[in-house]
Structure formats: structure tokens, C-alpha cells
Amino acid sequence: MQSNNETLIALDLFCGSGGVTLGLKDAGFKVVGAIDLNTKACATYRANHPEVRLVERDIREVSPCEFADLVPKKLDLLAICAPCQPFSTQNRHKSKDDTRNDLLSTAIPFIETFTPSLVFIENVPGLQSSDVFTFFTTWLHKIAGYAVSEPIKLNAADHGVPQRRARMILVAAKGVPLEDAVRIAQAEKKFVRDAIGDLPPPSVGRTEANPDPLHFARKHTPLNIVRLQHIPKDGGGRESLPDHLQLACHKGKKSSSFSDTYGRMRWGDVAPTLTTGCTDITRGRFAHPEQHRAITLREAARLQSFPDHYVFKGNASEIATQIGNAVPPQMMHCIAQSLKKALTRQSKD
Ligand SMILES: C[S@@+](CC[C@H](N)C(=O)[O-])C[C@H]1O[C@@H](n2cnc3c(N)ncnc32)[C@H](O)[C@@H]1O
Incomplete structure (x- = not known):
């Protein structure tokens, strides 16, 4: 009542x-x-x-x-x-x-x-x-x-x-x-484009000058950046990597039998399920549709439908956990x- x-x-x-x-x-x-x-x-x-x-x-x-x-x-x-x-x-x-x-x-x-x-x-x-x-x-x-x-x-x-x-x-x-x-x-x-298509390319790492404290990219290793450069834009996956760039643990395994690691999101589709590792390309299809990086915390928050005015407390990993766990x-x-x-x-x- x-x-x-x-x-x-x-x-x-x-x-x-x-x-x-x-x-x-x-x-x-x-x-x-x-x-x-x-x-x-x-x-x-x-x-x-x-x-x-x-x-x-x-x-x-x-x-x-x-x-x-x-x-x-x-x-x-x-x-x-x-x-x-x-x-x-x-x-x-x-x-x-x-x-x-x-x-x-x-x-x-x-x-x-x-x-x-x-x-x-x-x-x-x-x-x-x-x-x-x-x-x-x-x-x-x-x-x-x-x-x-x-x-x-x-x-x-x-x-x-x-x-x-x-x-x-x-x-x-x-x-x-x-x-x-x-x-x-x-x-x-x-779709992904509706949620994050208007965001500018982010800086690498958190900087004081960053106007949006959640919109910064993780620093990837040079090898992972080369890998991302080989993943086709707008939905490509790690099956496109040449042999010498495949991870040892992925070799000989069909993409579908393992996971979507290193995959890119697709502009005209919804994002995959965001997890607590949603800003880590080694933990799912969490690469930006075209830029050579994982999605930022801001992009993750938007893909989880949080408005930009929502304040998140904690370090980057703690915020990713909160976003991935959220309803x-x-x-x-x-x-x-x-x-x-x-x-x-x-x-x-
Ligand atoms: C799935 S998340 C909740 C998501 C949240 N309802 C939302 O809308 O964003 C589960 C939560 O349970 C909390 N939790 C786990 N064990 C708990 C306990 N024993 N007592 C209180 N909270 C607990 C975790 O800290 C976590 O935030």
C-alpha cells in the first residue's frame, strides 16, 4: 500500500x-x-x-x-x-x-x-x-x-x-x-555511438588538466598498442592478429572458445556486458571501436547508463569495479x- x-x-x-x-x-x-x-x-x-x-x-x-x-x-x-x-x-x-x-x-x-x-x-x-x-x-x-x-x-x-x-x-x-x-x-x-560517440580522444593517464576526471585512457604496453593497431576498426577481434602477435595462451584456440579479449566494440551495436575489468582489453571486448586503447571510465559509466554528473569516488580500479557491479x-x-x-x-x- x-x-x-x-x-x-x-x-x-x-x-x-x-x-x-x-x-x-x-x-x-x-x-x-x-x-x-x-x-x-x-x-x-x-x-x-x-x-x-x-x-x-x-x-x-x-x-x-x-x-x-x-x-x-x-x-x-x-x-x-x-x-x-x-x-x-x-x-x-x-x-x-x-x-x-x-x-x-x-x-x-x-x-x-x-x-x-x-x-x-x-x-x-x-x-x-x-x-x-x-x-x-x-x-x-x-x-x-x-x-x-x-x-x-x-x-x-x-x-x-x-x-x-x-x-x-x-x-x-x-x-x-x-x-x-x-x-x-x-x-x-x-548503441555504442549514441553513448560515447561525442567524447573527445582522451589523454593517456589521469592529468590535473583533465576537464573530465573519468575520461583518461590506460597506458598500454607498446606490444599491446601494436596488437590494437592490427585489430580491425568497428568490431574487429583478436582472430585478425598475425601469428607473431597472438598471445601464447590464445594460440590454436578458436576466438569463440575463449573470450573476447582484445576485441573492439562496434559503433552500431550495444556494448558487451561490462564487468569489473571493463577498462582492461585483456579481460573482454573492451577496446574502443577505432582508437588504439581500452575504453575510459567515462565511457564505461555511460555504457552503464550513468549520467555524467554522477560522482565516482576511489582510484581507477575501484571505480571500474563499482561501474561493473552496478545495476x-x-x-x-x-x-x-x-x-x-x-x-x-x-x-x-
Ligand atoms: C551487485 S553489487 C550491488 C549493485 C548495486 N545494487 C547497484 O545498483 O549499483 C553487490 C554489493 O553487495 C555488497 N556486499 C557484499 N557483501 C555484503 C555484505 N555482507 N553486507 C553488505 N553489503 C555487501 C558489495 O559491496 C556490492 O556493492
């Missing part, structure tokens, strides 16, 4: 640098509280969302009561974006003992305390085949009495983000129409509009 006619109240668990919060705020939600333990992500979050009560601690040590005064009547939405690495296909070192596996369940006390009208989960599609997911959704339905949606697969590219990014969302509803909440609006397609705010905006529709519909009935 909507708390009053104007304000939809939300809590953001595992808020990171704030992609979910930004999408929710843009859609008209009031995010009152957030939790994350990463110092640099929290610094970024605070810089952009100073009005939110951010608790910078391990969620396992946080009591829901720490937010009770901010939720005087009813919580409309609890957003949960637990770490996805344990369930990601990109993680080749998965372990059953990874303590992050059970972080989803840490949301249970928050649901018991606040009984939010909607519970929203965002993660990688791999989460849905885990015991953690089965336990949590069974608990939500059988014990907590929520109507629970099927896992819904989304691609950020269908929601106005210039990036292929497969995600899984799930919504649980109590007292509001679930069918409205899961009818996620699409948005006009955006694209534009995709979250589309999702938030559906969630809002469900909450608003209920309040009119």
Missing part, C-alpha cells in the same frame, strides 16, 4: 555505488535507507545520495530496527541486489563455501520487520538454479505469504541501456497486483516504473 499519495518509500539492500537507488529516485521513489559494506562504493553512494541513511557495515550485523524511524507506516519496496559473483557464468572459481552464497537470506529479517508491499530481487540468471534461491522464494511464498513471480530474464539492451547485459529479476507482492509489477516497459534502443540506472528506471504502477494502482482501489 502506498504510504501516502505522493511518497513511495524504499530500502536498498546491497546498494553499491547506487545504480538501483538512482533508477528508483528517477521514477519517483523516496529511498530512505541503504546498506553496503564496501568503503569506496559507499563513498560514491554518499556523494550522490546524501539524503539517504546509508549504513556502511556487513548486512549480517545490521538490524532492521536501524531504519524503523524512517518507515513510520509502511515500506513500499525492499530492493535486494546481493552479490552476483557466486552465481555468475563469468566466475570460474565458484565455491559452495563462498559465504556470499547465503546473503539473500539476510533480507528475511527486513521482510519480517517491515512487510514491504513489494520485494524486488535483481541478480544474474544463474541465481535461479541455486538452493539459496529455492529456499528464499519458498520462504517468501509459503511462510511470508507473498505472491511470487517466476524469475524474469531481462536484457538491459531492451531497456535503453547501450549494453548487452542478461539479468534475472523476481518480484514478490503482498496487497498489490503482481501482474502490474512484472510488466516491465521497454525503452528505445541505444544500470536506466534499466532500473524502467523496472521502477512498473513497480510504481503496481503500488499506485493498489492505493486507488
